[in-house]
Amino acid sequence: MSRNAQASGNRRTPRGISVSVRAIASVVLLSLGGCGMGGFSLDKAEIDRSIITSNVPSTVSGTATDAGLAADQMTIRNAASAADLEELAGQPLAWANADTGSRGAISAIAETKARGELCRAFSTSRESFDGVTLYKMRICMVGAGAWRIDEFRPA
Structure with missing residues (x-):
């Protein structure tokens, strides 16, 4: 070749x-x-709202979270009403709700008596699956050993 x-x-x-x-x-x-030259950009990326990745509801009111919060309020009320303030001597009082898995501490309990009604005002923390929140709470005795919640609001 x-x-x-x-x-x-x-x-x-x-x-x-x-x-x-x-x-x-x-x-x-x-x-x-x-x-x-202009293919993929994180600035242009959008959230795909069609994908559902959890069972946690997006709104708080009208959900199972309300039932958990109500159960925790009763647990906190019971702990604060049963507390011996002299024995506590200003120390925080721990509480836990086995049904919801929430827990926290009650602090700064102040007892007052107005119009013949015994009330306790205090601060409490609530640690749950949806985070940690501080609350102001007030409970008042309405009968022999029965207490009602007069105030429960975020601090």
């Missing part, structure tokens, strides 16, 4: 890289260049 026939059969460039390898490399580089 002649020298010209061998050279055209191999299709090698003077540097030793075949034409097909150069063609593939060019296609790959051009493709990647298109991605970098």
